[in-house]
Structure formats: structure tokens, C-alpha cells
Amino acid sequence: MKGKTALVTGGAQGIGRGVAERFVMAGAAVLLVDVEGEPLRRTAEELTAAGGRCEAIEADVSQRDQVRSAVETCVERSAESTCWQRTPESPA
Numbered sequence: 001m002k003g004k005t006a007l008v009t010g011g012a013q014g015i016g017r018g019v020a021e022r023f024v025m026a027g028a029a030v031l032l033v034d035v036e037g038e039p040l041r042r043t044a045e046e047l048t049a050a051g052g053r054c055e056a057i058e059a060d061v062s063q064r065d066q067v068r069s070a071v072e073t074c075v076e077r078s079a080e081s082t083c084w085q086r087t088p089e090s091p092a
Helices: 014-025 037-049 064-077
Strands: 004-009 029-034 053-058 081-085
Touching: 004 014, 004 064, 014 029, 014 037, 014 053, 029 037, 029 064, 037 053, 053 064
Parallel strands: 004 029, 004 081, 029 053
Antiparallel strands: none
């Protein structure tokens, strides 16, 4: 996954956090998206401290404009290939 960027929704905790950890372990940069601001920032800090490239984006994925903004941020920050991940808790 080196050279790739993953956008992980629900990334502050639970399944999303676990997925983000796996992406970091595989060498990907990770953009975490979650509505829970404090756990989101804490997770991003912990993954960065563990040697990962990680950024937090506070957004509610049930709001189309916030999703669009998160994706635009991901595209702007990533000159590399990007992969998307949606956790089971995230709305379709």
C-alpha cells in the first residue's frame, strides 16, 4: 500500500480504527473521517505517533456536502493513488 492514500470513514474507533491501523501497517497514508471529533483526533495522533501518515477530517457522512468536502480534501492532499473504505456502520 506504499504510495497510496486511504480514506476511512468511521475511523475514530471500532472497525474503522482497526481498518485504519491495517492501512498504516501496510504503508498507506490514511485520512480518517468521523463525526466524533475528540476520538478522531486522538486516533490520528496515535497512528501518527506509531509512525503512520494520518490526518483527521471531522465530518458527518450522512451529510452529502460534508462527504464531498472530505473527498475533495483527500484528492487535494493525495498526489498518489487513493482507495476508499466504508465501514459497516457508515450509511450507504
